[in-house]
Amino acid sequence: MAPPPDHEELENLRREVDRLDAAMVDLLAERMRVVQAIARIKQAATNGRPAIRPGREAVILRRLAERAAGRFPTAALLRMWRELLAATTRAQAPFTVAVQVPPDQPALWDVARDHFGSLTPMLRTESGSQALRLLAEDVSRLAVLPLPGEEHGWWISLLDTSVLPLRIVARLPFSNPGTYPEGVDGFVVGAIEPEPSGDDVSLIAVETVEDVSRARLLELLGAAGQAPRWLAGRRRSEAGHALHLLELDGFPMPHDPRLDHVLAHAREHVLRCVWLGGYARPLPVGEGV
Numbered sequence: 001m002a003p004p005p006d007h008e009e010l011e012n013l014r015r016e017v018d019r020l021d022a023a024m025v026d027l028l029a030e031r032m033r034v035v036q037a038i039a040r041i042k043q044a045a046t047n048g049r050p051a052i053r054p055g056r057e058a059v060i061l062r063r064l065a066e067r068a069a070g071r072f073p074t075a076a077l078l079r080m081w082r083e084l085l086a087a088t089t090r091a092q093a094p095f096t097v098a099v100q101v102p103p104d105q106p107a108l109w110d111v112a113r114d115h116f117g118s119l120t121p122m123l124r125t126e127s128g129s130q131a132l133r134l135l136a137e138d139v140s141r142l143a144v145l146p147l148p149g150e151e152h153g154w155w156i157s158l159l160d161t162s163v164l165p166l167r168i169v170a171r172l173p174f175s176n177p178g179t180y181p182e183g184v185d186g187f188v189v190g191a192i193e194p195e196p197s198g199d200d201v202s203l204i205a206v207e208t209v210e211d212v213s214r215a216r217l218l219e220l221l222g223a224a225g226q227a228p229r230w231l232a233g234r235r236r237s238e239a240g241h242a243l244h245l246l247e248l249d250g251f252p253m254p255h256d257p258r259l260d261h262v263l264a265h266a267r268e269h270v271l272r273c274v275w276l277g278g279y280a281r282p283l284p285v286g287e288g289v
């Protein structure tokens, strides 16, 4: 039987695909060499801490999503890059991720898996304190914990770590093409200094005297020029104080004058403000499908 007339063209196109595949592998190898050079420079500062830089990763992913838009399915591209970033960070220093999977958010495991790649060891924990213990014991270098709320009070523990402070460094999922159920969100915690990505949200714990209501607190901060969102609260009955977790747009640092301003402005009610970290604002849901 005579070959179909376009047989030769098909063969040529497949050779072209093979050539491009080979070129992409060469580029990945070249990229890995550059990452290793970065790792050598970072080594002194990293000193056993995780190599991941969530702010930098967010900058890379936003830029590539924009570049690929309309030419390559962005959601697939982002998934590929997550796998790549997991491989390049693991190559710098192997790490394990502790993941608290609450019974009502089983998909948080998948969100963590997609973010840290299919080959990164992950340990499932029942509670936030268990996940944080794995960090303290150096069994895991990073933890994925459900968004703070009434049930999830793990963030309180971050206030009390003085050596090698644990920070909230990322919010997951960073991109959700609509495949994760709504309300399945987590924070990544680790002994890393969060770095700005250009579009960030900060997390501030505010300790107040006990009788300051949530509304009053937001009002006080509003008067100090801030427009925070309230995430969670806890009473510290032993001290007669209350703790609130707030989100603030932008990227304040531990000693941001904006926080000092809040303290000065609401001195009678606010006892301290503690910067717990921040995260790169995720891409809008459904983007990059």
Ligand SMILES: C=C(O[C@@H]1C=C(C(=O)O)C=C[C@H]1O)C(=O)O
Pocket (backbone or CB within 6 Å): 035, 038, 039, 042, 051, 052, 053, 054, 056, 057, 060, 084, 085, 088, 089
């Ligand atoms: C290479 C670095 O380390 C990690 C790997 C990255 C990458 O592969 O591009 C980016 C950020 C870090 O999570 C870096 O810090 O730049």
